[in-house]
Amino acid sequence: MLRYTLKRFASLLISLAVASLVIFFVIEVAPGDPASFMLGMNAQPETLAALRSELGLDVPKWQRYLDWTGGMLVGDFGTSYTYRTPVAEMVAARLWVSLPLALYALTLSTLIAFPAGIYAAARRGQAGDVTIMAATQLGVAIPNFWFAMMMVLIFAINLRWFSAGGFAGWDNGLWTGLHSLTLPAVSLALPQAAILARVMRSALLDVLGEDFMRTARAKGLTSGQALRRHGLRNALIPVLTIIGLQFSFLLAGSIIIEQVFYLPGLGRLVFQSISARDLIVVESVVMLLVFAVIVVNFAVDLAYAAVDPRLRARS
Amino acid sequence: MRRNLIIGTALSLLVVIAALVSFVWTPFDHTSLNIPAKLQTPNATHWLGTDHFGRDIFSMIMVGARTSIAVAFVAVGIGMMTGVPLGLWAAARKGTWLDEVIMRGNDLIFAFPSLVIAILITAIFGAGAVNAIIAIGIFNIPVFARITRGAALSLWEREFILAARVAGKSAARISAEHILPNVMNLLIVQGTIQFSLGILAEAALSYVGLGAQPPTPSWGRMLADAQTLVSIAPHMALIPGFAIIVTVLGLNLMGDGLRDYLDPRLRVTRT
Numbered sequence: 352m353l354r355y356t357l358k359r360f361a362s363l364l365i366s367l368a369v370a371s372l373v374i375f376f377v378i379e380v381a382p383g384d385p386a387s388f389m390l391g392m393n394a395q396p397e398t399l400a401a402l403r404s405e406l407g408l409d410v411p412k413w414q415r416y417l418d419w420t421g422g423m424l425v426g427d428f429g430t431s432y433t434y435r436t437p438v439a440e441m442v443a444a445r446l447w448v449s450l451p452l453a454l455y456a457l458t459l460s461t462l463i464a465f466p467a468g469i470y471a472a473a474r475r476g477q478a479g480d481v482t483i484m485a486a487t488q489l490g491v492a493i494p495n496f497w498f499a500m501m502m503v504l505i506f507a508i509n510l511r512w513f514s515a516g517g518f519a520g521w522d523n524g525l526w527t528g529l530h531s532l533t534l535p536a537v538s539l540a541l542p543q544a545a546i547l548a549r550v551m552r553s554a555l556l557d558v559l560g561e562d563f564m565r566t567a568r569a570k571g572l573t574s575g576q577a578l579r580r581h582g583l584r585n586a587l588i589p590v591l592t593i594i595g596l597q598f599s600f601l602l603a604g605s606i607i608i609e610q611v612f613y614l615p616g617l618g619r620l621v622f623q624s625i626s627a628r629d630l631i632v633v634e635s636v637v638m639l640l641v642f643a644v645i646v647v648n649f650a651v652d653l654a655y656a657a658v659d660p661r662l663r664a665r666s
Numbered sequence: 667m668r669r670n671l672i673i674g675t676a677l678s679l680l681v682v683i684a685a686l687v688s689f690v691w692t693p694f695d696h697t698s699l700n701i702p703a704k705l706q707t708p709n710a711t712h713w714l715g716t717d718h719f720g721r722d723i724f725s726m727i728m729v730g731a732r733t734s735i736a737v738a739f740v741a742v743g744i745g746m747m748t749g750v751p752l753g754l755w756a757a758a759r760k761g762t763w764l765d766e767v768i769m770r771g772n773d774l775i776f777a778f779p780s781l782v783i784a785i786l787i788t789a790i791f792g793a794g795a796v797n798a799i800i801a802i803g804i805f806n807i808p809v810f811a812r813i814t815r816g817a818a819l820s821l822w823e824r825e826f827i828l829a830a831r832v833a834g835k836s837a838a839r840i841s842a843e844h845i846l847p848n849v850m851n852l853l854i855v856q857g858t859i860q861f862s863l864g865i866l867a868e869a870a871l872s873y874v875g876l877g878a879q880p881p882t883p884s885w886g887r888m889l890a891d892a893q894t895l896v897s898i899a900p901h902m903a904l905i906p907g908f909a910i911i912v913t914v915l916g917l918n919l920m921g922d923g924l925r926d927y928l929d930p931r932l933r934v935t936r937t
Contacts, residue, residue: 362770369774377786492862492914494869497889497907500896508897599779606781607870611893621782622874625790637782644777 355656363649370641371423375416378630388628389432406432419634428635433627438635441620448518449609449616452532452539453601459540460547461594467544468551473578475556483548490545499538499611506534516613535612539605543597550593554586561585588655595651599644671923677916681909685731694722696729697881705899715901717891723902727909730883733795734913737877738864740799742857745806750853752807753814754845758837760819769815772808780805781870788876795878802867806860813856817849851928858921862914869910885910 386402387394403409407418422429428438471483507515519531558564559582567577606618613619617636624632693713700720708715714723756768784801791797818841821827830840871877872886880887885906892902 366770366774366777370777373774378790488915488918489911492911492918494866494889494907494910496870496873497903497910500889500893500903501907504896504900504903602779606785607874610874618782622785625786633786637779637786640779640782641777644779648777 352656356653359649359652363645366645367642370645371420371638372416374634374637374641375419378634379412419631423635423638429631431624431629431632433624433629438632441632442617442636442639445615445617445620447521448532448614449602449605449618451528452536452605452614452616453598455529455532455536456539456543456601456605457594457598459536460543460597463540463544464547464551468548469555469578469583471548471552472555472559473574480552484552487545487549490541491549493542495538495542496607496611498541499535499608502534502538503611516611518612518614532614535605535608535614538611539601539608543601547590547593547597551586551590554589555582558582558586591654592651595647599640599647602640602643668923668927670919671927674916674919674921674923677912678920681731681913681916682735684728685735688725688728688732692722692725692728694725696721696725696883705895705902707899707901714905715899717888717902718895718899723888723905726883726888727885727905730885730888730906730909731913733872733878733882733884734865734868734910737795737799737802737868738861741802741806741864741867742860744800744803745810745860746853746857749807749810749812750814750846753811753816754818754841756811757815757818757822757845758841760822765815768811772811775805775808778805781867784867784871785874785876788871793876793879795882798868798871798877801871802864806864809856809860810853813852814849817852818845821845821848851924855921855925855928858917858924862917862921865910865913865917 386399386406386408390399390402400409407415410418419429426439428442430436431438431441434441467483467487471480474480503515506512513534514531517531519527521528555578559578563581564577567581568574572580602617605614605616606622608614609616609618610622617640621633621636624630624636698721700716703712703716703720704718706712706716706720712722712724714727717723717726752768752772756765759765783804784798787801787804788794788797822845827840827844830844835843868877868884869886869889872884873890875887875890877886878884888906889903892899892906896903
């Protein structure tokens with residue numbers, strides 16, 4: 352297990368290093384100098400040069416790369432070009448919206464998908480299964496931002512149960528915060544739940560065909576008991592992979608939904624920073640998201656190996 | 667389950683036909699403004715109503731189908747043209763550093779949040795259909811590379827490949843003449859799925875203003891226009907939404923149907 356962990360950890364470090372290089376150079380080739388963007392077309396060359404040196408744009412590229420990555424290792428993400436505040440603070444503030452939103456959506460998606468997928472697998476081929484599968488087909492086909500607009504139309508404009516946008520903040524209590532994240536979370540969760548329910552169903556169906564399930568029935572367990580004690584646990588592996596992937600997707604993928612609901616999250620931060628050529632913020636947020644994906648994948652890999660010794664032996 | 671294939675193909679064809687017909691005929695000119703006729707709900711003259719500029723929504727949907735199909739088609743093309751050869755190459759050199767580099771490269775692309783990168787690319791190099799295509803296409807590469815490699819690896823173990831090797835064929839020729847035809851079915855099925863994902867991605871990018879630019883009509887931008895008017899003209903939001911859902915649903919059903927049709931062994935365990 353230790354060797355496996357070290358090996359996976361080494362590959363994690365390489366992935367992070369390569370990812371940071373790619374992000375840095377993609378953004379470096381971007382046309383548009385942040386300093387001239389900030390000062391406008393008629394800036395004096397001296398002013399421009401002064402600002403460039405203040406922003407640290409006058410040092411060689413490789414040194415800026417090292418400064419940037421070195422800083423991130425100790426939690427210093429640099430200073431925003433436009434707001435002149437530490438990027439780490441801006442990101443932290445936005446994480447307080449995006450992270451709870453992602454977790455909220457993931458919880459909803461799991462709460463919908465597990466019962467739906469298990470029910471469909473247990474009633475395979477029957478009316479309940481067919482209905483749930485048809486619903487998931489529809490769920491996968493609905494663009495989440497369109498669904499969000501429909502939710503606003505129904506629940507915010509017509510029924511007035513929720514506000515149509517904005518975030519109330521956590522200072523007014525947990526309930527107020529969650530309340531204003533409900534419509535965005537539901538919009539994000541629906542397509543994810545559809546995917547997860549399909550994975551859950553097919554993983555269970557695969558397991559139900561196994562010999563140990565027949566043995567479990569043969570020793571006298573009812574089909575429900577066999578499913579709970581032996582089926583579910585074995586079916587969870589592919590399901591956990593998808594949940595891991597969905598979490599990172601939700602963290603990054605909420606960008607469009609944040610746009611619909613005017614939520615001050617990470618996605619909107621990236622969006623605003625791109626249009627303001629605030630490249631250091633863009634670099635840092637993208638790196639943070641990639642970091643999250645890579646670390647989640649690493650954790651999922653380790654969790655598998657802990658659960659399933661066969662995976663350790665194979666690599 | 668031939669039903670999925672028939673319904674899916676019918677829905678997909680409907681959208682393709684609408685796009686093709688729009689080149690020669692639409693009920694109205696999709697760009698012509700007619701303010702007195704603005705915000706009409708569906709009626710005999712304007713079958714799907716009009717938008718806030720009095721443009722005919724039915725015509726815009728028809729022309730918008732062209733944009734969606736073109737963007738998704740080329741994006742899938744980029745993914746296949748690049749990903750499939752990479753996957754074949756990795757499988758042929760299984761276990762070598764080349765295989766490792768190709769597969770780790772794929773993992774790396776997977777680790778990037780696709781939508782954020784797509785937004786980054788379109789923002790840096792300019793919003794527009796071409797950059798949207800590239801942004802969506804890049805993320806199709808690892809999908810096709812991975813699926814090709816996976817299928818090719820098991821084929822390399824088979825006797826008919828051994829026979830081809832004994833006959834003295836090179837790895838490249840075996841890949842092209844024996845492996846590729848045998849993974850084609852999988853690629854077609856994955857292609858329809860990526861096509862539908864491409865349509866969703868294009869709609870999302872256009873919605874935030876980074877996809878096709880005016881005056882090119884696009885379903886995503888129609889939705890963006892509709893957002894502020896959703897309380898007074900819900901049909902402006904409903905109709906492009908339905909267009910996207912019908913297209914994506916059609917493609918997904920067709921993909922499922924094709925998978926069952928092309929490979930009877932998979933009929934048992936469908937996801």
